[in-house]
Amino acid sequence: MLKVDNINVYYGKIHALKDVSLEVHPGEIVALIGANGAGKSTTLKTISGLLRSKTGSINFMDENISHTEAYKLVSKGMAHVPEGRHVFLQMTVLENLELGAYTSGKYVKEGIQNVFNRFPRLKHRKNQIAGTLSGGEQQMLAMGRALMSRPKLIMMDEPSMGLAPILVEQIFDIIRDLHESGTTILLVEQNAEMALRIADRAYVLESGRIKLSGTGAELAQSDEIKKAYLGG
Amino acid sequence: MTFVSNLINGISLGSVYAIIALGYTMVYGIAKMLNFAHGDVIMVGAYASYCTMIYLNWHPLLSILFSIVVCTILGVVIEAFAYKPLRRAGSLAVLITAIGVSYLLQNAALLIWGSTPKIFTSVVNIKPLSLFGGKLTITAESIVTVAACVLIMIGLTLFTQKTKMGKAMRAVSEDKDAAELMGVNVNTTISTTFAIGSALAAVAGVLLCSAYPTLVPTTGSMPGIKAFTAAVFGGIGSIPGTMLGGILLGIIEIFSKSYISTSLSDAIVFAVLIIVLLVKPTGILGKKVTEKV
Ligand SMILES: Nc1ncnc2c1ncn2[C@@H]1O[C@H](COP(=O)(O)OP(=O)(O)OP(=O)(O)O)[C@@H](O)[C@H]1O
Numbered sequence: 172m173l174k175v176d177n178i179n180v181y182y183g184k185i186h187a188l189k190d191v192s193l194e195v196h197p198g199e200i201v202a203l204i205g206a207n208g209a210g211k212s213t214t215l216k217t218i219s220g221l222l223r224s225k226t227g228s229i230n231f232m233d234e235n236i237s238h239t240e241a242y243k244l245v246s247k248g249m250a251h252v253p254e255g256r257h258v259f260l261q262m263t264v265l266e267n268l269e270l271g272a273y274t275s276g277k278y279v280k281e282g283i284q285n286v287f288n289r290f291p292r293l294k295h296r297k298n299q300i301a302g303t304l305s306g307g308e309q310q311m312l313a314m315g316r317a318l319m320s321r322p323k324l325i326m327m328d329e330p331s332m333g334l335a336p337i338l339v340e341q342i343f344d345i346i347r348d349l350h351e352s353g354t355t356i357l358l359v360e361q362n363a364e365m366a367l368r369i370a371d372r373a374y375v376l377e378s379g380r381i382k383l384s385g386t387g388a389e390l391a392q393s394d395e396i397k398k399a400y401l402g403g
Numbered sequence: 404m405t406f407v408s409n410l411i412n413g414i415s416l417g418s419v420y421a422i423i424a425l426g427y428t429m430v431y432g433i434a435k436m437l438n439f440a441h442g443d444v445i446m447v448g449a450y451a452s453y454c455t456m457i458y459l460n461w462h463p464l465l466s467i468l469f470s471i472v473v474c475t476i477l478g479v480v481i482e483a484f485a486y487k488p489l490r491r492a493g494s495l496a497v498l499i500t501a502i503g504v505s506y507l508l509q510n511a512a513l514l515i516w517g518s519t520p521k522i523f524t525s526v527v528n529i530k531p532l533s534l535f536g537g538k539l540t541i542t543a544e545s546i547v548t549v550a551a552c553v554l555i556m557i558g559l560t561l562f563t564q565k566t567k568m569g570k571a572m573r574a575v576s577e578d579k580d581a582a583e584l585m586g587v588n589v590n591t592t593i594s595t596t597f598a599i600g601s602a603l604a605a606v607a608g609v610l611l612c613s614a615y616p617t618l619v620p621t622t623g624s625m626p627g628i629k630a631f632t633a634a635v636f637g638g639i640g641s642i643p644g645t646m647l648g649g650i651l652l653g654i655i656e657i658f659s660k661s662y663i664s665t666s667l668s669d670a671i672v673f674a675v676l677i678i679v680l681l682v683k684p685t686g687i688l689g690k691k692v693t694e695k696v
């Protein structure tokens with residue numbers, strides 16, 4: 172479904188991604204883990220077209236999207252929940268969701284119903300300004316907003332960041348749920364333990380390079396990973 | 404009665420400022436840039452209307468429409484050629500470019516129409532309203548200007564709150580990348596904003612010259628700067644704030660002209676701006692800007 176092939180991404184002179192390749196097959200949950208500054212967010216931003224790679228190629232649904240503008244990828248079935256949520260703080264929950272359906276106008280009502288079923292807390296706050304939501308609610312809104320475009324692939328950048336443990340559990344339950352309902356997921360996480368537990372496969376990024384890859388279970392057992400990311 | 408008539412003149416002048424300021428506010432809100440050429444678009448709009456009325460004998464309404472079309476195209480072209488290539492450049496580069504565009508338009512106008520003032524014929528040919536047995540007269544221009552301003556504000560508010568494009572604009576103004584991830588074409592949205600702002604500039608130009616009929620290539624620059632001041636004063640980025648800022652500025656200007664000194668009126672206007680910004684840096688109705696890292 173998604174094939175990233177040898178991409179190199181620069182911020183001016185900073186070489187942020189070095190020959191990164193990865194693949195996501197239909198129906199998988201793939202985790203991308205790594206320390207702060209490893210290049211995880213850069214990878215997602217390059218896939219979704221917010222950044223450009225100098226070399227290499229990105230294929231999505233058998234189409235080369237290396238030069239496709241970000242806004243066009245939404246209607247091709249890609250959704251990106253950015254790090255730090257980036258909900259529209261001055262707009263209401265409903266308006267945020269409507270924007271999520273910007274390219275798939277026909278399904279607004281149905282989509283909003285689905286999101287409210289998945290995130291009942293949002294329903295009670297639908298006319299509230301997003302800036303007044305709690306962090307967890309904003310994360311749910313960001314995920315709900317991404318679901319409004321009925322994506323085939325959803326990429327999430329640290330959805331558990333800054334949330335209380337109980338909320339982290341909830342967010343991971345929702346991810347698992349999404350996966351079971353047929354959505355393919357590329358998950359970026361610092362919480363390596365949780366991520367490896369639900370992932371079919373995972374990649375480890377270190378200083379802009381893919382260091383390791385394998386199934387979630389394999390990586391969770393690997394000594395290297397245990398030492399670096401799982402606290403022993 | 405002079406007080407009331409001054410107040411009316413102030414509101415009317417302020418309405419012109421408000422219409423111009425709305426253009427500044429929209430462009431600033433969405434593209435995060437100060438389009439210093441905005442005032443000169445006003446001037447081009449006034450010339451477009453003048454020429455079609457005088458040389459081609461067009462009906463005033465038709466000439467206004469023509470002027471709106473010319474300015475809309477001009478605004479979109481300026482954005483596409485001068486600002487779009489600088490989308491990722493620093494704000495100083497953009498500001499300098501905007502100043503360059505402003506001079507370009509003024510000098511082009513100087514070449515085409517020369518420096519001799521043209522006397523604009525008012526597009527409103529209705530008799531003034533006479534009240535209290537002639538003690539108070541309100542020009543039809545004033546009434547039309549204020550009405551246009553109110554209509555524009557209502558229209559813009561509905562547009563940004565209710566329409567899909569309007570919501571996309573608000574999204575882009577808050578967070579460009581996130582809007583792009585929703586499938587919003589940010590470039591198109593910015594062009595549309597320039598189109599709307601420039602169309603408003605055309606209306607403002609025609610109304611301004613109907614009330615103050617001397618038209619020269621620099622006609623737009625002072626009102627442009629004042630309208631920008633008004634936008635900052637009321638709260639740049641906020642439609643009601645901008646409108647309020649424009650009207651207050653008009654009132655302050657007319658009152659200082661008639662009660663203090665004609666030559667000091669501009670100084671007083673800017674002094675008030677400075678005081679307001681010292682007390683409330685975001686302007687009267689401005690929202691707190693949430694800068695994200
Ligand atoms: N806008 C930018 N300009 C310059 N350098 C940047 C920029 N964004 C990221 N970088 C650099 O690129 C590298 C990768 O950053 P990236 O945000 O992708 O890391 P990350 O793995 O997502 O980290 P985190 O877990 O902290 O979110 C870092 O060294 C960072 O300093």
Ligand SMILES: [Mg+2]
Pocket residue numbers: 211212213254328
């Ligand atoms: Mg990151």
